[in-house]
Amino acid sequence: MLRDEIKLKLNECLKNKDKKSVSTLRLVLAAVKDRDIAARSNGNNSGISDDEVKLLLQTMIKQRKESADIYEKAGRLELLESEKKEIDIISCFLPKQMSNKEISEAVEKIIKETNASSIKDMGNLMNILKNEYAGRCDFSQVAKIAREKLG
Helix, strand or coil, X not given: CHHHHHHHHHHHHHHHCCHHHHHHHHHHHHHHHHHHHHHHHCCCCCXXXXXXXXXXXXXXXXXXXXHHHHHHHHCCHHHHXXXXXXXXXXXXXXXXXXXXXXXXXHHHHHHHHHCCCCHHHHHHHHHHHHHHHCCCCCHHHXXXXXXXXXX
């Protein structure tokens, strides 16, 4: 499981006294645990799945990219570097990200399979894409491409 990989990496970083990695991985595990607790209150006693962990990691990366953009515009280079390091640490737990071309091909494939023809089919299309490609692409980019193809 992905959460076990994160825990192993945390232990390794603790031994190597890599403070930045330790703090970042602890944040990740805390976020996963928070989602597990929320899932238990909804009747899912086993916690969140690996796909949901991947989506959580993508969200964390997106947040850090947004912060990095703000820090760059404000000239706060030390904070910018810190955010970039966190992005690198979190990214190592995600599969290789799909290119825009690969995303476009995946969207076309699902559109053909579901016979989607209008923007009304967007919700169903996105659900299928999230199930098949969780953790492998930025879903804001997927939504943009899907809108173009359906619009």
